[in-house]
Amino acid sequence: MAQTSPRPRPRGRTARTAGNSLQHQAQLNVIRTGAMLQDDFEQMLAPYGLGGAQFNVLRILRGAGADGLCRNELRDRMLTRMPDMTRLLDRMERAGLVARTRKDDDRRMVTTRLTREGRQLIDSIDADAAREQKRRFRSLSDTQLHTLIDLLQAVQRQS
Amino acid sequence: MAQTSPRPRPRGRTARTAGNSLQHQAQLNVIRTGAMLQDDFEQMLAPYGLGGAQFNVLRILRGAGADGLCRNELRDRMLTRMPDMTRLLDRMERAGLVARTRKDDDRRMVTTRLTREGRQLIDSIDADAAREQKRRFRSLSDTQLHTLIDLLQAVQRQS
DNA sequence: TGACACCCAGTGTCATAACACCTAATATTC
DNA sequence: GAATATTAGGTGTTATGACACTGGGTGTCA
Numbered sequence: 001m002a003q004t005s006p007r008p009r010p011r012g013r014t015a016r017t018a019g020n021s022l023q024h025q026a027q028l029n030v031i032r033t034g035a036m037l038q039d040d041f042e043q044m045l046a047p048y049g050l051g052g053a054q055f056n057v058l059r060i061l062r063g064a065g066a067d068g069l070c071r072n073e074l075r076d077r078m079l080t081r082m083p084d085m086t087r088l089l090d091r092m093e094r095a096g097l098v099a100r101t102r103k104d105d106d107r108r109m110v111t112t113r114l115t116r117e118g119r120q121l122i123d124s125i126d127a128d129a130a131r132e133q134k135r136r137f138r139s140l141s142d143t144q145l146h147t148l149i150d151l152l153q154a155v156q157r158q159s
Numbered sequence: 160m161a162q163t164s165p166r167p168r169p170r171g172r173t174a175r176t177a178g179n180s181l182q183h184q185a186q187l188n189v190i191r192t193g194a195m196l197q198d199d200f201e202q203m204l205a206p207y208g209l210g211g212a213q214f215n216v217l218r219i220l221r222g223a224g225a226d227g228l229c230r231n232e233l234r235d236r237m238l239t240r241m242p243d244m245t246r247l248l249d250r251m252e253r254a255g256l257v258a259r260t261r262k263d264d265d266r267r268m269v270t271t272r273l274t275r276e277g278r279q280l281i282d283s284i285d286a287d288a289a290r291e292q293k294r295r296f297r298s299l300s301d302t303q304l305h306t307l308i309d310l311l312q313a314v315q316r317q318s
Numbered sequence: 319t320g321a322c323a324c325c326c327a328g329t330g331t332c333a334t335a336a337c338a339c340c341t342a343a344t345a346t347t348c
Numbered sequence: 349g350a351a352t353a354t355t356a357g358g359t360g361t362t363a364t365g366a367c368a369c370t371g372g373g374t375g376t377c378a
Contacts, residue, residue: 021289021292021293022296022301022304022305022308023289023292023293023295023296023304024289024292025304025308026292026296026299026304026307026308027196027200027292027295027296028238029307029308029311029312029315030189030192030193030196030307030311031193031196031197031200031238031239032193032238032239032311032315033189033193033311033314033315034189034190034191034192034193034194034196034197035193035238035239035240036314036315037186037189037190037193037314038190038193039240041186041190051334053334053335070356070357071356071357071358072355072356072357079187079190079191079194080190080191080194081194081198081335081336082335083335083336083337084334084335084336084337085357086357086358086359087334087335087358087359088334088335090358091333091334106343106344106356107342107343107344107356108342108343108344108355108356108357109343109355109356109357110356110357130180130182130183133180133182133183133185133186134180134182135317135318136182136186136314136317137181137182137185137186137314137317138317139313139314139316139317140185140310140313140314142181144310144313145181145182145184145185146181147306147310148185148188148189148307148310148311149181149184149185149188151299151303151306151307151310152188152189152191152192152307153188154298154299154303155192155195155196155295155296155298155299156188156191156192156195157298158294158295158296158297158298159294159295210364212364229326229327230326230327230328231325231326231327240366241365242365242366242367243364243365243366243367244327245327245328245329246328246329246364246365247364249328250363250364261327265325265326265373265374266372266373266374267325267326267327267372267373267374268325268326268327268373269326269327269328
């Protein structure tokens with residue numbers, strides 16, 4: 001199976017943001033760009049049978065190492081809001097990507113860890129993921145990237 | 160009905176982006192910030208019984224004026240990808256916010272227009288929407304806003 | 319005018335997201 | 349140590365999203 005769907009999606013003509021306040025333009029551009037990057041990323045993931053949320057879980061769990069993470073900790077680290085972590089993990093467990101074990105000392109807690117298979121899968125995606133990131137940002141210098149990151153973090157810090 | 164849900168969502172500790180390439184950090188921050196803004200916005204819209212997509216349709220149709228727009232034109236102007244425009248418009252039509260009429264000269268085309276009720280609804284939201292935009296971006300100067308917008312548009316232009 | 323390609327809108331079907339609620343285990347208070 | 353609160357995880361239900369496909373409507377070319 002080569003590439004998937006044809007993917008037209010010219011969506012969101014940049015020009016349409018004229019005539020509004022700067023804050024409004026900024027808001028629209030952040031949301032639109034975020035959606036574009038997310039879509040690109042999910043497009044890249046499709047051949048692996050993953051969605052963005054599942055990839056995110058794999059990435060976070062790989063970062064967490066052998067200790068794994070409990071459901072709520074995992075949920076709080078997600079890139080996007082994810083109220084229904086349980087069933088997302090259910091699906092990933094069924095797919096053999098993660099394993100869950102209830103803790104002995106606090107039996108309310110369930111620790112989720114990457115399986116070997118999950119680990120191998122995300123490792124195999126790394127190269128594609130890096131390529132995808134570079135593609136979108138290739139026109140920006142390191143200074144510009146720093147500026148962009150700083151500005152976005154300032155926005156995130158507002159309440 | 161006052162405010163709705165408690166909304167904890169501390170999600171996405173900014174610090175977690177260390178140790179990766181600048182492009183990666185930029186990608187994560189754009190996606191995360193976009194999701195935050197979208198969530199905020201939908202939070203604000205909830206009391207009006209609208210979701211982000213529906214608000215977006217109202218906004219676009221208001222801009223289009225009395226001529227309205229056909230389904231595909233509308234879809235292409237959406238801020239986020241929306242493959243299932245038909246049923247979104249179905250719901251909005253059922254709610255009395257939009258009206259659809261098939262064109263006489265090309266009977267394939269269906270024009271969607273705002274109803275008076277839809278128009279009044281989006282007008283009544285304007286003040287809240289503007290407040291929400293300002294809140295998130297208040298810490299940025301006009302120059303910084305311009306810079307942010309320019310950088311994001313450069314990202315959007317990459318294929 | 320009949321065959322063809324193409325365009326627009328809509329539908330069937332399945333997977334996933336959202337929201338409110340529930341249950342079990344542990345902590346806290348008296 | 350029994351009652352209560354709190355915290356973690358899970359479930360039921362409904363709404364929404366994705367994707368492939370259908371089917372009518374137009375144009376165009378023999």
